Amino acid sequence: MALPKLKQDATDARLAALDLPASGWSRSAREDALARVKATGLPSRRDEYWKYTQPDTLVQVDAPVAEVFDANETPIFNDFDRVKIVFVDGVFDADASDDLALEGVSIDRLADAGDIHWAKDVYGVLEARGQTPVERPLAALNTAFATDGLLIRVTKTPSKPIHITYKHAATNSDAILHHVVKVEAGAELTLLENGPAAARFNKCLEADIADGGKLHHIRAQGRDHQRRAATHMFARLGAESVFKSFTFTANGVLTRNECVIELTGDDAVAHVAGACMGDGDFLHDDTVFVTHDALNCESRQVFKKVLRNGATGVFQGKILVKPGAQKTDGYQISQSLLLDDDSQFLAKPELEIYADDVACSHGSTSGAIDDEGLFYLRSRGVPVDEATDLLTIAFLAEAVQEIEDEAIQEEIVSRIEGWLTRRRG
Amino acid sequence: MLEIKNLHVKLEEEDKQILKGVDLTVEAGKVHAIMGPNGSGKSTLSYVLSGRDGYEVTDGEATLDGEDLLDLDPEERAAAGLFLAFQYPVEIPGVGNMTFLRTAVNAQRKARGEEEMSAAEFLKVVRAKAKTLKIDADMLKRPVNVGFSGGEKKRNEILQMAMLEPKMCILDETDSGLDVDAMKLVSEGVNALRSEGRSFLVITHYQRLLDHIKPDVVHIMAAGRIVKTGGPELALEVEQNGYADILAEIA
Numbered sequence: 001m002a003l004p005k006l007k008q009d010a011t012d013a014r015l016a017a018l019d020l021p022a023s024g025w026s027r028s029a030r031e032d033a034l035a036r037v038k039a040t041g042l043p044s045r046r047d048e049y050w051k052y053t054q055p056d057t058l059v060q061v062d063a064p065v066a067e068v069f070d071a072n073e074t075p076i077f078n079d080f081d082r083v084k085i086v087f088v089d090g091v092f093d094a095d096a097s098d099d100l101a102l103e104g105v106s107i108d109r110l111a112d113a114g115d116i117h118w119a120k121d122v123y124g125v126l127e128a129r130g131q132t133p134v135e136r137p138l139a140a141l142n143t144a145f146a147t148d149g150l151l152i153r154v155t156k157t158p159s160k161p162i163h164i165t166y167k168h169a170a171t172n173s174d175a176i177l178h179h180v181v182k183v184e185a186g187a188e189l190t191l192l193e194n195g196p197a198a199a200r201f202n203k204c205l206e207a208d209i210a211d212g213g214k215l216h217h218i219r220a221q222g223r224d225h226q227r228r229a230a231t232h233m234f235a236r237l238g239a240e241s242v243f244k245s246f247t248f249t250a251n252g253v254l255t256r257n258e259c260v261i262e263l264t265g266d267d268a269v270a271h272v273a274g275a276c277m278g279d280g281d282f283l284h285d286d287t288v289f290v291t292h293d294a295l296n297c298e299s300r301q302v303f304k305k306v307l308r309n310g311a312t313g314v315f316q317g318k319i320l321v322k323p324g325a326q327k328t329d330g331y332q333i334s335q336s337l338l339l340d341d342d343s344q345f346l347a348k349p350e351l352e353i354y355a356d357d358v359a360c361s362h363g364s365t366s367g368a369i370d371d372e373g374l375f376y377l378r379s380r381g382v383p384v385d386e387a388t389d390l391l392t393i394a395f396l397a398e399a400v401q402e403i404e405d406e407a408i409q410e411e412i413v414s415r416i417e418g419w420l421t422r423r424r425g
Numbered sequence: 426m427l428e429i430k431n432l433h434v435k436l437e438e439e440d441k442q443i444l445k446g447v448d449l450t451v452e453a454g455k456v457h458a459i460m461g462p463n464g465s466g467k468s469t470l471s472y473v474l475s476g477r478d479g480y481e482v483t484d485g486e487a488t489l490d491g492e493d494l495l496d497l498d499p500e501e502r503a504a505a506g507l508f509l510a511f512q513y514p515v516e517i518p519g520v521g522n523m524t525f526l527r528t529a530v531n532a533q534r535k536a537r538g539e540e541e542m543s544a545a546e547f548l549k550v551v552r553a554k555a556k557t558l559k560i561d562a563d564m565l566k567r568p569v570n571v572g573f574s575g576g577e578k579k580r581n582e583i584l585q586m587a588m589l590e591p592k593m594c595i596l597d598e599t600d601s602g603l604d605v606d607a608m609k610l611v612s613e614g615v616n617a618l619r620s621e622g623r624s625f626l627v628i629t630h631y632q633r634l635l636d637h638i639k640p641d642v643v644h645i646m647a648a649g650r651i652v653k654t655g656g657p658e659l660a661l662e663v664e665q666n667g668y669a670d671i672l673a674e675i676a
């Protein structure tokens with residue numbers, strides 16, 4: 001079927017400006033992905049899945065200019081014992097990175113990987129599975145054209161986390177990175193990500209978690225104001241495996257984080273959470289799709305957004321329970337705290353259930369600071385600003401508490417506090 | 426200590442006058458009680474004094490040690506030494522009781538130019554005071570008032586009062602929802618705080634509480650005004666005969 005002309009033109013223009021990297025083992029996956037992009041076209045503002053978020057600047061040929069943001073603070077996770085890997089404008093920075101040797105884990109780069117057999121079974125595979133029932137053309141584009149990324153295979157639980165840190169250097173940089181994580185049976189990994197990656201960033205993370213494996217993912221996006229980012233996370237969970245992902249997002253003109261989770265083994269657990277703070281003309285979109293396709297699995301989606309000064313929050317979240325996925329325990333909550341009347345929250349929570357013995361709940365709310373609570377705190381002598389901050393942090397608590405590791409949780413909370421302090425009139 | 430003169434208050438949103446000329450003076454070191462029928466304006470008085478939104482003072486004044494209260498923000502009133510134990514304490518999900526207490530104590534100290542309490546010292550003091558009120562470690566850890574029983578909430582109010590050491594304490598029906606033992610605990614907590622420099626305004630419907638916290642003066646409030654003032658015997662009269670006689674007498 002022919003694509004609408006505008007979509008066809010935009011897709012053609014974008015593809016004409018990109019070259020398929022000549023990498024050996026991933027070549028066929030890339031060609032398949034390119035075919036997917038051609039078949040669906042790139043997103044346009046007419047697409048139902050993009051009705052709250054305009055994809056134009058994510059699709060256009062050149063990345064819109066983004067000034068390099070000087071956060072003027074110690075980078076997050078700086079004091080953690082971890083293996084740090086740095087990408088500047090999407091380019092691996094060997095000098096700034098730690099040695100990639102880590103016991104129990106193999107870390108290779110997509111750009112210079114020889115024949116990595118195991119990655120072949122994941123690269124572009126989970127992304128392709130995630131294209132139905134909803135198309136995600138920017139992810140397919142990523143698989144086709146990613147210039148680099150990490151291929152991480154965890155066979156034994158390592159002694160420390162892997163930390164991917166991104167840096168933005170050129171005002172017109174356009175980065176496409178694709179990471180693959182394979183957690184083998186019974187192993188466990190903590191993966192940290194942070195930093196402004198480029199003027200425009202298209203990132204894909206595919207995570208294949210074998211039976212009994214565990215992946216903890218904690219990401220901090222921000223505080224670069226002019227960031228444009230489309231990220232995708234595809235996770236496939238085996239029996240009794242655990243995937244927990246938390247994202248803290250501060251500001252950014254346009255951030256679309258998609259998360260696609262497939263629970264394929266019995267008794268698996270997937271939690272995906274986000275805390276977002278938007279102050280200004282920013283848009284932050286969480287689009288989540290969780291598929292239950294096994295017995296007795298648990299999934300949680302917990303998204304909280306604090307918005308003010310014209311910020312927009314978007315949440316599209318779905319739980320799909322396939323036939324036979326009995327004893328599913330699915331939970332989804334999306335809430336916004338609107339600190340003024342200029343901000344807005346657009347939410348589309350969905351449940352689609354084809355099994356009869358399941359417990360699924362979802363809720364979405366949007367509200368202001370609770371006056372009663374605020375007065376109570378003030379009546380005890382807490383100044384109004386401090387009281388508002390306390391209530392704001394309390395609002396985010398349910399999401400932040402999804403982070404299992406206490407030190408990481410504290411680190412995130414301290415960033416939230418910093419954000420709040422800076423925002424005070 | 427607390428001086429209220431001719432206080433007139435209406436609702437901000439509606440044309441409804443609630444306080445219609447309240448006159449009341451509480452001297453330093455004294456315990457005054459206010460009794461009065463439901464809806465007579467007792468809680469409104471306590472809210473207006475502590476600075477809650479939604480009310481408009483149309484006439485009169487209220488001062489604490491000569492300082493105009495009505496001009497101050499709620500947090501400034503608290504720092505000035507005013508404390509209200511709420512009739513309906515508010516639940517604050519996501520804020521731990523300990524964090525709340527420590528933030529409040531240190532905010533007031535800061536406002537008064539005093540040094541903040543160290544974490545260790547705070548912990549020691551709060552544990553000791555919580556123990557006398559039979560507030561266990563779990564209640565201290567939980568979010569403020571969330572899932573607390575009615576009586577637990579009231580005890581938590583008194584714990585806050587004990588930590589903040591205000592000079593003017595207003596207790597709005599702190600006895601409601603308390604069982605007999607808790608009433609004793611709370612009263613002991615209050616009595617332990619009685620001192621020459623500290624005053625209490627105790628709002629209650631029952632003589633029971635006043636058996637434990639002995640008032641110096643009892644006021645009857647009706648239809649937005651103090652209609653009668655007397656000694657402790659006035660509370661006994663209310664207990665026995667209700668308000669009908671008193672109201673008839675002033676009508």
Ligand SMILES: Nc1ncnc2c1ncn2[C@@H]1O[C@H](COP(=O)(O)OP(=O)(O)OP(=O)(O)O)[C@@H](O)[C@H]1O
Nearest residue numbers: 436443461462463464465466467468469470479512
């Ligand atoms: N925000 C409000 N909106 C509408 N009416 C109000 C409001 N606040 C107070 N009132 C009314 O003002 C009157 C006084 O209320 P208040 O709570 O002060 O009484 P009270 O003496 O404390 O009663 P109780 O003994 O039942 O606690 C009541 O008629 C009440 O309905």
Ligand SMILES: [Mg+2]
Nearest residue numbers: 467468469512
């Ligand atoms: Mg009342």
